[in-house]
Amino acid sequence: MEEALAAGNAVLAAQIAALKRPTLSAWASNLLVHSEPQQVARMLRLGERLRQPHRNLNRAQLRRMSRQRSTLVDALSQQARSLAAEAGHPIGQAAQRKVEQTLQSALADPSASEQWASGRLVKALAPPTSLTAATAAVDEACARSAAAPHQARAGKPPSKPEVPETKSVRKQRRADEASRKPAQAQREAEAAEQRARRREEEHDQAQAEVERAEAALRELQQRATRLAQQLHATVELRRRVRNDLDDARRRAAQTDHTARKARHVAETARTHAERLTTRGSRSPAGQR
Structure with missing residues (x-):
């Protein structure tokens, strides 16, 4: 997941995070x-x-x-x-x-x-x-x-004899019922254990x-922190570049003024030189 986030693949990172x-x-x-x-x-x-x-x-x-x-x-x-x-x-x-x-x-x-x-x-x-x-x-x-x-020795399933429910029979029946209670309790305990395991x-x-x-x-919080840091660095870099641009514009304006002034001085000097040259060629000494 970290590799997917580092690669900028948010969809893959979300899919990985969704895996159970x-x-x-x-x-x-x-x-x-x-x-x-x-x-x-x-x-x-x-x-x-x-x-x-x-x-x-x-x-x-x-x-x-x-x-x-x-x-x-x-x-x-x-x-x-x-x-x-x-x-x-x-x-x-x-x-x-x-x-x-x-x-x-x-x-x-x-x-x-x-x-x-x-x-x-x-x-x-x-x-x-x-x-x-x-x-x-x-x-x-x-x-x-x-x-x-x-069953094979008897040849047929044994049949239950019809015995009247005497006192001894009732006593035996109660004993049988009592003997079945632990088994029933065991089954109930096993069912409760299974339910408890399912809940666990x-x-x-x-x-x-x-x-x-x-x-x-x-992961998303860490990514948000990294993005915030990158945004802060980008904003700071933009501020510095903007300052550099302002400085460059000021220098360009200053050099433009200086260049225009120098060009004016150069043109004036050339015009003056041309006039002096023309005047010298028309003097008497030049005619001789």
Whole structure:
């Protein structure tokens, strides 16, 4: 932007100033993509595997994929944090969580995966609607894999026995409801965390826009100062040239008067000389 302003290209400078500057978490994610191409390829392959149907995989394979997902996300988020620190802009835990959120989103959604792999993110990718779509797929496949042997042995889905709701049944039902409450609370906490992260991203984006506007204003103020200095120097130079012009005109007027006077004296002297010459040629001595 400074180079564009120095070159006098205000349009280009305005276009550069209008470009969105990435948030710190998005910058760290981009830095990771550009610095670790092999890890990027590994992430893309794992994301494709996680998004594929898992009906033919056994429980051990599904669990292994789930562990790979968690291990890779943790490792890459730590790597992004280390790269950011080495680049002179360390990130905190909140920004690192947003990097993890971006990685989870890249694993869950092919469009998000392409955005992340481009290395041109402006802000962290939004979290998936669940923990991740890929996580849900793997967990669902694990559940199917675990239930399949029991269903195969029974030959048909187990039916719920019709048992009257005795005191023990009511007690068991209440216990079941109580056991479901922590899971519901966990889901609500996760939803609240996702909303908080989105609000933090919105704040980061707004703060980045403030910083861009402040930087553009500083650049314009500096340019205005330089232009004011140039204008002042031009006005001073014009004053000096005008004074020089006035002096030159006065000298020209004086020399014109002097030149006219000298020309008059010269013409008078020549006329006098001519008269003396003519008179001498007419004298008697001249006739002899």
